[in-house]
Amino acid sequence: MRWTKAFIPTLKEDPSDAEITSHKLMIRSGMIRKLTGGVYTFLPLGLKVVKKVEAIVREEMNRIGGQETLMPILHPAELWKESGRWDIYGEELLRPIDRQKREYALGPTHEEVVTDLTRKEVRSYRELPLILYQIQTKFRDEIRPRFGVIRAREFMMKDAYSFHEDADSLMKVYADMKEAYSRIFSRCGLNFVIVEADSGAIGGDITHEFTVLAKSGEAEILSCDCGYAASSDRAGTGTEESPSEAERPMTKAHTPGKRSVEEVTLFLGVPSRRLIKTLIVKSQDKICAFLIPGDREMSEAKGRRVLGGMPFEMAAPEEVFKVTGGPMGYSGPVGLRGVRIVADNRVRNMKNIVVGANEEDYHFVDANPGRDFAIGEYADIAVAREGDRCPRCEKKLKSFRGIEVGQIFELGTKYSTSMGAKFLDREGKEKPFIMGCYGIGITRTVAAVIEQSHDSDGIIWPPSLAPYQVLILVVNMNEPEAVNIAESIYEELVGKGFDVLLDDRDERPGNKFKDADLIGIPVRITVGAKTLSEKKVEVRHRRTGAVEMVDRDKLPSVLNKFLSG
Ligand code: ATP
Numbered sequence: 001m002r003w004t005k006a007f008i009p010t011l012k013e014d015p016s017d018a019e020i021t022s023h024k025l026m027i028r029s030g031m032i033r034k035l036t037g038g039v040y041t042f043l044p045l046g047l048k049v050v051k052k053v054e055a056i057v058r059e060e061m062n063r064i065g066g067q068e069t070l071m072p073i074l075h076p077a078e079l080w081k082e083s084g085r086w087d088i089y090g091e092e093l094l095r096p097i098d099r100q101k102r103e104y105a106l107g108p109t110h111e112e113v114v115t116d117l118t119r120k121e122v123r124s125y126r127e128l129p130l131i132l133y134q135i136q137t138k139f140r141d142e143i144r145p146r147f148g149v150i151r152a153r154e155f156m157m158k159d160a161y162s163f164h165e166d167a168d169s170l171m172k173v174y175a176d177m178k179e180a181y182s183r184i185f186s187r188c189g190l191n192f193v194i195v196e197a198d199s200g201a202i203g204g205d206i207t208h209e210f211t212v213l214a215k216s217g218e219a220e221i222l223s224c225d226c227g228y229a230a231s232s233d234r235a236g237t238g239t240e241e242s243p244s245e246a247e248r249p250m251t252k253a254h255t256p257g258k259r260s261v262e263e264v265t266l267f268l269g270v271p272s273r274r275l276i277k278t279l280i281v282k283s284q285d286k287i288c289a290f291l292i293p294g295d296r297e298m299s300e301a302k303g304r305r306v307l308g309g310m311p312f313e314m315a316a317p318e319e320v321f322k323v324t325g326g327p328m329g330y331s332g333p334v335g336l337r338g339v340r341i342v343a344d345n346r347v348r349n350m351k352n353i354v355v356g357a358n359e360e361d362y363h364f365v366d367a368n369p370g371r372d373f374a375i376g377e378y379a380d381i382a383v384a385r386e387g388d389r390c391p392r393c394e395k396k397l398k399s400f401r402g403i404e405v406g407q408i409f410e411l412g413t414k415y416s417t418s419m420g421a422k423f424l425d426r427e428g429k430e431k432p433f434i435m436g437c438y439g440i441g442i443t444r445t446v447a448a449v450i451e452q453s454h455d456s457d458g459i460i461w462p463p464s465l466a467p468y469q470v471l472i473l474v475v476n477m478n479e480p481e482a483v484n485i486a487e488s489i490y491e492e493l494v495g496k497g498f499d500v501l502l503d504d505r506d507e508r509p510g511n512k513f514k515d516a517d518l519i520g521i522p523v524r525i526t527v528g529a530k531t532l533s534e535k536k537v538e539v540r541h542r543r544t545g546a547v548e549m550v551d552r553d554k555l556p557s558v559l560n561k562f563l564s565g
């Protein structure tokens with residue numbers, strides 16, 4: 001491709017709405033353009049990289065027996081009602097209505113559609129295991145789309161679904177997937193970890209996330225030297241030892257206008273871990289109280305698990321008043337009746353603590369669980385953090401940030417049971433399929449590669465994903481000899497099957513060099529005065545900046561060696 005014919009609209013300045021490097025560089029290098037919030041057009045250069053990731057994913061999915069399909073993005077609401085997710089998926093599910101007033105969902109994931117397919121088409125254990133996958137546009141109405149294609153509303157995903165006659169078969173394919181995913185992300189040049197994760201709205205119990213280490217990542221991972229790694233929404237927080245102090249009598253303290261943990265603890269002169277916050281939440285019209293140590297955050301994922309997978313939201317002030325008799329900000333467990341109370345495990349060993357008094361401007365001091373208030377249930381509902389004990393070996397967990405690029409789930413029979421998807425087993429009995437599902441964010445992976453592989457000048461593509469393998473840069477288009485040499489190298493390399501971009505623009509050399517670094521092609525061949533005199537070409541490696549002079553006739557073999565290694 002000649003740059004003068006190519007559509008590569010590079011920019012010198014960072015776009016003002018981009019917060020992280022990959023987003024800035026994808027815009028500046030002319031890979032993507034924003035259409036509207038969280039919705040992007042992939043321009044030719046960007047799409048070439050997407051296609052490379054797709055090709056790797058296809059190869060690895062086919063290698064483990066996956067078969068490619070393509071399912072619709074428009075899903076009839078009935079399917080989502082059958083699985084029960086119409087009500088629990090929440091506002092991320094965009095729900096268009098057609099001219100007949102029929103309701104639909106724009107597919108954020110395809111368990112319903114694929115389960116509907118197999119319940120109609122697969123009859124016998126002989127047809128199992130079955131692994132279907134697709135690479136397709138997904139839509140999720142994310143509350144906060146950001147970071148370009150990392151958290152978009154419309155994005156490309158590879159989603160795979162497996163169907164099995166028994167748990168052994170699922171376990172085997174799950175292990176194959178785990179390996180395939182590791183190969184995919186390694187081939188993309190990524191440095192990643194496999195973490196124990198939360199299954200969110202998808203369901204199932206065993207699940208792993210593939211997370212690319214990056215400072216800009218939204219996911220917090222806690223890991224231990226013993227090999228344990230889990231998302232902060234999943235990792236056990238352990239318990240703290242009970243302080244050895246004696247229980248003091250409970251008193252009521254006047255805390256005028258003090259509502260937040262910070263205000264109350266500052267006012268009373270106690271550390272925030274000496275307070276229990278009482279969160280009054282609502283899920284499916286039921287009110288529940290979560291008790292969390294004041295220095296901890298409530299984990300949405302863990303809370304959801306306690307509520308049987310149902311989402312929840314903070315109760316409104318009038319609902320809080322109805323159950324506690326007091327205003328918001330002063331809720332507490334003392335005297336609280338008629339609601340489910342779930343306390344974080346750590347509350348069990350807390351002593352002499354501050355809690356809201358369910359009365360405006362008052363808190364109780366030196367309250368003690370068991371003595372002053374009863375707790376129905378204990379559960380792990382707080383977000384884990386650095387320094388918590390590893391649930392495997394008790395050492396202290398360390399925290400780091402990452403970008404989740406893929407996730408795999410053992411679903412079991414969650415969807416096949418709710419949707420009546422059955423097959424005949426070896427004894428001729430009807431049984432629900434045992435299922436797994438496996439996703440990779442294709443477009444997010446592209447951005448994650450850039451997050452890990454760039455410098456202050458631009459992107460550094462690993463050869464496996466580069467939009468072009470080689471860039472030939474003619475320093476001065478007004479030197480006919482140089483142009484001729486560049487043209488002949490271009491023809492030769494294209495003839496030998498290399499994917500080459502020839503920068504034949506009549507631009508200032510400085511701009512051409514800047515653009516070359518920005519778009520990050522692994523190898524740059526510079527054709528200028530030096531080339532004319534020496535019969536050698538100047539080859540520069542984007543990653544290391546190393547420059548070597550290569551004999552013209554050795555060029556293809558030198559390039560092959562570099563690009564394959
Ligand atoms: P997240 O926790 O980041 O919202 P998720 O757990 O909801 O992601 P999955 O349902 O596991 O995502 O989807 C599979 C993959 O799709 C994810 O691992 C991620 O790579 C990608 N993905 C999910 N949401 C988005 C999004 N909004 N934009 C781009 N890619 C996404």
Ligand code: MG
Nearest residue numbers: 209404406407
């Ligand atoms: Mg996920």
